[in-house]
Amino acid sequence: MEKDLNWREYIITRLIKFSGYSAVIFVSLIFFFLLKEGLPTLAEVPLGDLFDLRWYPIESYYGILPLITGSLLVTIGAGLIAVPFGIGTAIYLAEIAPRWVRNLLKPLVELLGGLPSVVLGFLGILILSPTLRVTLNLPTGLTALSGSLLLGGIAIPTVVSIAEDALDAVPKSYRDAALAIGATRWQTIWRVTLPAARSGVLTAVMLGVGRSIGETMTVMMVTGNAPVLATGLADLFSPVRTMTATIAAEMGEVANASTHYHVLFFIGMVLFLISMTVNVAASAVVFRQKKRAERVLS
Amino acid sequence: MNKILTKNRDLTQKLGFSLLTLMTLLTVIPIIGTVIYIIVQGAPAISWEFITGFPREGMREGGILPAIIGTFYLTLGTAVFSVPLGIAAAIYLSEYASENRLTRLIRLAIINLAGIPSVVYGLFGLGLFVLFLNFGTSILSASMTLSIMTLPVIISTTEEALRAVPQSFRTVSISLGGTRWQTIRRTVLPQALPGIITGVILGLERAAGETAPILFTGAAFFLPRLPHSPFDATMALPYHLFVISTQVPEMPIQIQYGTALVLLVFVLGMNVIATIIRSRARAKRQW
Numbered sequence: 001m002e003k004d005l006n007w008r009e010y011i012i013t014r015l016i017k018f019s020g021y022s023a024v025i026f027v028s029l030i031f032f033f034l035l036k037e038g039l040p041t042l043a044e045v046p047l048g049d050l051f052d053l054r055w056y057p058i059e060s061y062y063g064i065l066p067l068i069t070g071s072l073l074v075t076i077g078a079g080l081i082a083v084p085f086g087i088g089t090a091i092y093l094a095e096i097a098p099r100w101v102r103n104l105l106k107p108l109v110e111l112l113g114g115l116p117s118v119v120l121g122f123l124g125i126l127i128l129s130p131t132l133r134v135t136l137n138l139p140t141g142l143t144a145l146s147g148s149l150l151l152g153g154i155a156i157p158t159v160v161s162i163a164e165d166a167l168d169a170v171p172k173s174y175r176d177a178a179l180a181i182g183a184t185r186w187q188t189i190w191r192v193t194l195p196a197a198r199s200g201v202l203t204a205v206m207l208g209v210g211r212s213i214g215e216t217m218t219v220m221m222v223t224g225n226a227p228v229l230a231t232g233l234a235d236l237f238s239p240v241r242t243m244t245a246t247i248a249a250e251m252g253e254v255a256n257a258s259t260h261y262h263v264l265f266f267i268g269m270v271l272f273l274i275s276m277t278v279n280v281a282a283s284a285v286v287f288r289q290k291k292r293a294e295r296v297l298s
Numbered sequence: 299m300n301k302i303l304t305k306n307r308d309l310t311q312k313l314g315f316s317l318l319t320l321m322t323l324l325t326v327i328p329i330i331g332t333v334i335y336i337i338v339q340g341a342p343a344i345s346w347e348f349i350t351g352f353p354r355e356g357m358r359e360g361g362i363l364p365a366i367i368g369t370f371y372l373t374l375g376t377a378v379f380s381v382p383l384g385i386a387a388a389i390y391l392s393e394y395a396s397e398n399r400l401t402r403l404i405r406l407a408i409i410n411l412a413g414i415p416s417v418v419y420g421l422f423g424l425g426l427f428v429l430f431l432n433f434g435t436s437i438l439s440a441s442m443t444l445s446i447m448t449l450p451v452i453i454s455t456t457e458e459a460l461r462a463v464p465q466s467f468r469t470v471s472i473s474l475g476g477t478r479w480q481t482i483r484r485t486v487l488p489q490a491l492p493g494i495i496t497g498v499i500l501g502l503e504r505a506a507g508e509t510a511p512i513l514f515t516g517a518a519f520f521l522p523r524l525p526h527s528p529f530d531a532t533m534a535l536p537y538h539l540f541v542i543s544t545q546v547p548e549m550p551i552q553i554q555y556g557t558a559l560v561l562l563v564f565v566l567g568m569n570v571i572a573t574i575i576r577s578r579a580r581a582k583r584q585w
Contacts, residue, residue: 016390017390022449023404023408026446033430037425089326093322108326108329114504116536117507118537118540119536119539160325185311214417216416217509244415248510264421271415271417275418
């Protein structure tokens with residue numbers, strides 16, 4: 001009986017430990033498969049052609065530069081919306097709003113994060129794009145701008161949620177001290193609370209922007225999908241095509257192990273590396289903040 | 299002089315607060331507006347036939363039953379893989395792991411998994427499950443792809459729930475002669491259960507609404523019948539909404555809004571259930 005128990009305990013402990021490592025195993029597997037299917041690109045397409053300005057796979061033009069600029073443009077646009085509105089909302093919820101308003105609105109904003117991106121894309125096609133086309137007098141409403149607006153909406157919940165947590169974690173004594181020496185609440189927010197929470201707010205911004213780069217369905221549905229090189233913010237008003245949308249739109253139609261197939265995996269590899277960089281950087285920021293907090297408290 | 303300064307400061311504060319309030323309203327109102335708009339536009343399309351019928355006339359008439367059932371199967375399949383694995387991984391992190399290099403690596407991996415773009419999961423699923431393991435474009439491949447994507451959500455929320463259980467509970471159980479696993483199984487897990495369920499539902503909610511990971515791993519454009527086995531491809535609500543709003547010309551707008559509404563109810567319904575479980579558990583909690 002006793003022995004039986006030990007034996008079972010041993011098996012279960014092993015299983016739990018193995019599951020614990022699963023995240024590492026999966027990240028490695030994902031990277032391995034992206035390399036396995038993506039790296040043959042380098043043998044099949046000369047590097048010069050890969051960073052060319054023309055993406056036209058049917059005639060073997062595999063220049064991914066327009067796709068990269070497309071992703072960048074849409075993401076910058078999304079950031080210009082999500083950063084001010086996300087941080088502004090976070091400050092309002094954490095510092096200004098009464099507690100009950102915060103408890104009502106924060107879950108509501110996080111609910112937006114749960115809306116399927118395909119639903120936002122759907123509304124983008126039916127409502128946002130036609131509205132933009134008419135009000136801005138554009139030839140088409142399916143532009144980088146539509147993508148940026150919707151992506152901004154998708155990034156906002158991430159920014160609000162993390163930034164609000166960071167502001168909320170600033171000790172009350174900081175605020176009290178500022179108020180006691182005669183600062184207004186507004187001055188306290190800008191000169192004390194926000195600087196004290198800055199690494200958390202920075203993490204919020206990075207993760208929000210990181211999420212925008214990886215968004216797929218919404219941008220595929222509303223950005224018009226024209227692989228044209230974007231050179232400045234003025235291109236917000238014309239159609240673009242992002243890296244994610246290219247993979248989603250074309251992978252279904254390519255032959256396995258063809259050059260086109262390998263290039264699409266190569267783009268996936270680039271996306272993987274971007275998201276890894278953003279996340280490692282974001283967690284490094286959090287880590288540093290923890291260390292500083294420990295220094296201050298000890 | 300001093301008075302003017304104070305007046306200025308008060309004015310700045312007033313303006314600043316109004317600006318932030320306005321920004322919050324501009325953030326919140328579109329969210330509420332979106333949900334209400336879809337409910338209002340989609341409600342007229344909802345009928346018994348729409349929920350339980352098959353698509354007819356090139357999907358321009360009839361119902362969306364295969365897509366509803368498909369999303370249900372995919373969510374269930376995702377749960378089968380991700381729930382045991384995710385909870386076990388969280389138990390490891392909360393109850394077994396010590397703070398060392400390996401644990402930091404695991405945490406970094408979890409953060410990375412959470413950030414990988416959904417379409418890259420699709421590529422991975424295609425490479426590993428569909429082609430390498432030869433599962434084909436199937437419910438199995440799509441569910442496994444989705445479960446790896448939901449894993450980080452389930453692990454982090456479950457770990458949080460486990461860590462919230464006071465240490466004294468464990469100490470008492472161990473001192474009564476319980477082994478480590480018995481302590482976890484009989485004491486820690488039951489206490490953390492509501493938190494775990496909430497996390498699981500939030501993870502599965504994400505899986506139910508995703509399109510990109512299933513595009514090349516299991517989603518079917520149109521199927522005239524329900525899938526028979528895990529090796530069949532399936533229709534799914536998010537992919538179906540994508541198809542009828544971009545790929546099918548002259549699609550009646552009502553069916554599109556109806557499909558969006560059913561998807562929204564499916565996903566937000568899960569969200570609401572999770573929120574209710576969480577708040578009820580908090581109210582009942584004695585520690």
